[in-house]
Amino acid sequence: MNSVAIIGGGPAGLIAADRLAATHEVHVYEQGRTLGRKFLVAGEGGLNITNSAAGEELIAHYSPPDRMREILEAFGPAELRAWLEGLGVPPYVGSSGRVFPERGIKPAEVLKAIMERVNDNGVFVHTDHRFVGFDDEVRPLVEHAGTRAVIEAKIVVFALGGASWPKTGSTGTWTKHFESIGVRTVPFRASNCGVEVDLSDAIRVHAGKPLKNVAVSCGERSVRGEVTITEYGLEGNAIYPLVPAIREALEAGAAEITLDLKPDLTAEQIDDKLKDAAWKERMSALRLDRPSVTLLKTFTPFERYVDGRTMAEDVKRVQIPVTGLRPIAEAISTVGGIALDQVSPNLSLIMHPHLFVAGEMLDWDAPTGGFLLQGAFSTGHWAAAAIVKR
Ligand SMILES: Cc1cc2nc3c(=O)[nH]c(=O)nc-3n(C[C@H](O)[C@H](O)[C@H](O)COP(=O)(O)OP(=O)(O)OC[C@H]3O[C@@H](n4cnc5c(N)ncnc54)[C@H](O)[C@@H]3O)c2cc1C
Known part of the structure; x- marks a missing residue:
């Protein structure tokens, strides 16, 4: 033999x-x-x-x-x-x-x-x-x-x-x-690793909390799933498949991901839910939890967030700059x-x-x-x- x-x-x-x-x-x-x-x-x-x-x-x-x-x-x-x-x-x-x-x-x-x-x-x-x-x-x-x-x-x-x-x-x-x-x-x-994002302390208090049923995109690619806030940024099954696109964008100079907090609703449907809600009740009208609201607030320009008229669009387009990928030793x-x-x-x-x-x-x-x-x-x-x- x-x-x-x-x-x-x-x-x-x-x-x-x-x-x-x-x-x-x-x-x-x-x-x-x-x-x-x-x-x-x-x-x-x-x-x-x-x-x-x-x-x-x-x-x-x-x-x-x-x-x-x-x-x-x-x-x-x-x-x-x-x-x-x-x-x-x-x-x-x-x-x-x-x-x-x-x-x-x-x-x-x-x-x-x-x-x-x-x-x-x-x-x-x-x-x-x-x-x-x-x-x-x-x-x-x-x-x-x-x-x-x-x-x-x-x-x-x-x-x-x-x-x-x-x-x-x-x-x-x-x-x-x-x-x-x-x-x-x-x-x-x-690959299949978390991404680094400059997060404020207000977001970091939510470390470990998952945002369920969101859609994340980078370039042409979009993924539905879960995103977890961490001490250093974001991870989860909606982030990992985007890592190749994020890596490419980082190598080209800058990377950004876009988070859709309500992928099951169109902007028109969100507007509809918001139209009768008082200012303070808008987030509960959309059933957005605290971590989602904090992310939305942080990554939406202040005037825009306060003005509120573009809320439906903003909920579906939270733009988050990515500063890097997590180290190889931690990657899946x-x-x-x-x-x-x-x-x-x-x-x-x-x-x-x-x-x-x-x-x-x-x-x-x-x-x-x-x-x-x-x-x-x-x-x-x-x-x-x-x-x-x-
Ligand atoms: C946290 C985590 C979670 C994961 N979850 C999943 C999952 O749910 N589903 C999934 O599909 N995949 C998952 N993976 C990935 C999966 O485990 C790997 O892709 C898979 O183990 C790769 O198999 P492999 O045989 O190529 O290498 P490995 O499993 O890495 O095995 C390589 C072996 O070679 C040995 N070796 C290395 N160098 C030498 C040397 N010089 N001499 C002798 N021996 C050496 C190592 O000791 C090791 O035992 C996960 C990985 C991690 C880290």
Whole structure:
């Protein structure tokens, strides 16, 4: 049996191990003492493992979509759900198409089921083994208990993750090793993260409070969902998908988001609700809570707010300047890593075809909603399938 080494024991590495175990002797090397630490962190707020979106609707969530298309078509949400079922983890579809393990199944139990599967299939797991570079023959070197060893496997899958939440092991410090063998990497940047806004103390007292059912837009993109006020600015599921557009605007010089506090009402309908309301009752007539009113008041020019005649328009167009993105370490995911033009369609490195790359260490992006884990599982599966085929 040919052997394959997989370096990185997150979702991408583990599904690759599972896929390869039937045909290869598989060794997984992980620098931590345990595997799947980011997977467990991802599960803390509810393990949103994939999404029920399908076809072009699914692919549109990924950037760049064309590079992800055949990878997702080969192993998309339906296949991931079937795989989970096979592990004894029945998934269920929650609100807005998000897919979770059935109620009561904890993330640690899902990880245990995956680990049991790879163990039962005879995969060798080597924890406390850190990838530290390549030798002259472009073979990976791993360090364990102060000793360095060469990985002899003819085929290697790297699944080292991105650079957010470094305490989970995904530190992104490996880019220099790939640069040393001539592989171009793209600097990591935060994705699916909060945005920084100059907030007054009057707004900051509402830190932690969510504005529910709002619409936020940046450039052409608009997202419905929830926004939470934080000490530093804003975050939430209506902000994260806008991060690529916000990042681009910041890089071009300045970024602004527009908040619609009443996306279900037209300006005319708002005017209608306001017409008989006394000045002091206007916010309650619109059912706007305190945090929303404070934001509206802060980001609407004072004369305009006091005048009140443009209130309907202003409620639907709170313009908020964004001063920056939160640091990578706090982000849910990162973009950057191995540049996609460095890998063949089968996810092996063009310059070193015996080395495959999968998961978040590749320079693709997707919003929260289960699309990140799906992308990690899909690329891991795709690389493994290409190895089996080869
Ligand atoms: C707070 C938070 C919440 C999230 N919530 C969700 C969610 O609800 N839904 C969703 O789809 N996604 C979510 N994600 C994102 C998701 O967890 C990641 O996209 C996914 O874990 C990426 O998988 P991966 O296998 O590519 O990398 P990782 O899971 O990062 O695994 C990489 C592994 O490689 C190891 N490694 C790194 N460097 C080395 C080295 N030099 N030598 C050996 N091993 C090394 C690391 O220790 C790690 O175990 C969340 C992330 C965070 C931080």
